[in-house]
Amino acid sequence: MLTNEPNSLHKLEPCAEEMQLLIQQAANLVINYLSNITNEPASNISNLDSHLTEIRKPISEQGLNLDKVLPLIDKHVIRCAVNTAGGTYQAYIPGGGIFASAVGEFIAAATNRYVGVWSIAPAAVEVETSVIRWLCSSVDYPESARGILTSGGSLANFSAIVTARRALLPENFFSGIIYASDQVHASVQKAAMLAGFPSANIRVIETDKQFRINPSLLLTAIEKDKQANLTPFLIVGSVGTTNTGAVDPVSTLVDIAKENNMWLHIDAAYGGFFVLTERGRKLFKGIDKADSITLDPHKGLFLPYGTGCLLVRNGELLKQAHQVGASYLQDLDLTEDRMNFNDYSPELTRSFRGLRVWLPLKLYGVASFRQYLDEKLDLALWACEELKKIPGIEIIAEPQLSVVAFRYKPKTGKLTTANKKFLELIIATQKTFISSTTINGEVILRIAILCFRTHLAEVQATIDAIKSAIEIDA
Ligand SMILES: Cc1ncc(COP(=O)(O)O)c(C=O)c1O
Known part of the structure; x- marks a missing residue:
């Protein structure tokens, strides 16, 4: 029955206090996550089935309160992933996701x-x-x-x-x-x-x-x-x-x-x-x-x-x-x-x-972005020089921008198999996340530095992970 009296249809229109609460709870989740992001693992996709079971639970007729849903998002969605917002993400092409934009x-x-x-x-x-x-x-x-x-x-x-x-x-x-x-x-x-x-x-x-x-x-x-x-x-x-x-x-x-x-x-x-x-x-x-x-x-x-x-x-x-053109846009x-x-x-x-x-x-002006971008160019040059010092590493492409392509040359064995295994060892450290590609039939590894949260410490962590992978493989 249609009426102007408050009824169950108010649900989709929270009042001011309810909006405050929703925002506050969501903001708490995000702030808690982002302010600790440097301590988050570079990737965390373990126990996937248990996370997926939670997500697949059916959508109910009556709905849930946000304080029941937010922990689900936090624990089972956000934290069960490669950390693409973190400075440890140096795979594919990163970016990070600045908060002001969100x-x-x-x-x-x-x-x-x-x-x-x-x-x-x-x-x-x-x-x-x-x-x-x-x-x-x-x-x-x-x-x-x-x-x-x-x-x-x-x-x-x-x-x-x-x-x-x-x-x-x-x-x-x-x-x-x-x-x-x-x-x-x-x-x-x-x-x-x-x-x-x-x-x-x-x-x-x-x-x-x-x-x-x-x-x-x-x-x-x-x-x-x-x-x-x-x-x-x-x-x-x-x-x-x-x-x-x-x-x-x-x-x-x-x-x-x-x-x-x-x-x-x-x-x-x-x-x-x-x-x-x-x-x-x-x-x-x-x-x-x-x-x-x-x-x-x-x-x-x-x-x-x-x-x-x-x-x-x-x-x-x-x-x-x-x-x-379209007639319904004529006004x-x-x-x-x-x-x-x-x-x-x-x-x-x-x-x-x-x-x-x-x-x-x-908010930040163009100069801030320029500074961060310059830092990424410098970091890629630095990473390349560090890689050159590691025995067993061959540089495939010196950075023209902020990607360094390289490969592992083991003393014995096939390059492709060795580099795939090498990448697995690097990622298993959970300190960095890099990726591979194939050029002229050869598997190549690459460090891509573009996340605004990637600074010297994060690139050093990648170099350390590469060194430790070589030690394990030796
Ligand atoms: C050079 C280049 N072109 C195009 C794309 C596609 O862009 P998007 O993933 O935003 O669709 C990418 C993505 O990594 C890229 O690196």
Whole structure:
């Protein structure tokens, strides 16, 4: 029966005191965890079955109090994992997840502002737009550039490929060919596939000794395809690669793309934010001439997972690739100079991602991020020098950014088997968490330093774990 009297429907709308309590209890969990994070094991996935049993308990009709649910989250969810927020996490590509960004995310989610179109929340859209403007200025993009915040680098690469396709190819685009190095991130292949390209339309270009794309092989491949009446239209460069942090020669790629009327996309999901440092700026020279750039704030800006970014030099082309009108949006102010993110992105309804980037930047300023990023570059150089001192360790790639690739060379036995076992021994220490990859059929180990909580002590712990693994294996 409908009535204005308070009834059981109040449950989804806690009163002010109940909200305070909810927040306080949740904040206690988080603060307790984060203030002790340096003492947490690097990974802790033991007794998995008991944790999963707790999580799988059915959702009840009547619900539980938060003080019953929070310990479940704390003990069985947060602590049963690889500690991806900790400085010990030096695998894949870390970031850490700065607290101020989580606070921004909480405010955005709790107030639930709608940022798909300008006129519903113009100021919230402006927050996101000003983040995009700042990102564009960081790579020296012109005023005409536009961008979107995405869920991550994969979706940014996807929108980039669709934008390049729409800008340069006809509706029937099956003659279009994409070029990338043998070190490009798998999300580029996935994006091409999702954008409709058969795998036969992707050319894998070999890399040099430092794992950077070989420009003369790229040119040869482009020429060969032209002669076969195919349409070379997109080059994807990396700054840097996930495997070894290799930085492709951006200026050369800019020239090749220009001479051949092709689109140059730079996947800077891992390394892009090093552009804030002097060393990164030098290394990425020419990036301002790329047609599009993927950045990943949940890596190099240390944000919690869930924020990527695509910037497009000629913003109009990003819009042309994504804009589709709809009659039910006709009441909205869709004036051309308003930023309606839904015209630039695959999403209509989207979370207010801008706040989780904007708040930490406002609070700490760009200089703080630059300082942390510079520290990561120094730590990678330091780790490489320490590794060189360890007998039995061979450096595979000196750090161009903040990844060091190396392998263990045992006195006897197969390299692949030995390195897999070696990695297990390192991880078993629970003092560090690193990962492996395969290059030219060989298993390689890598230390990836990008979490804002990774400092000298944490990298020293990795070096110590490597030394102790060698002793055990000897
Ligand atoms: C170079 C590079 N590109 C793209 C991606 C994909 O980004 P995401 O995991 O945010 O989707 C990654 C992820 O590690 C990466 O390192």
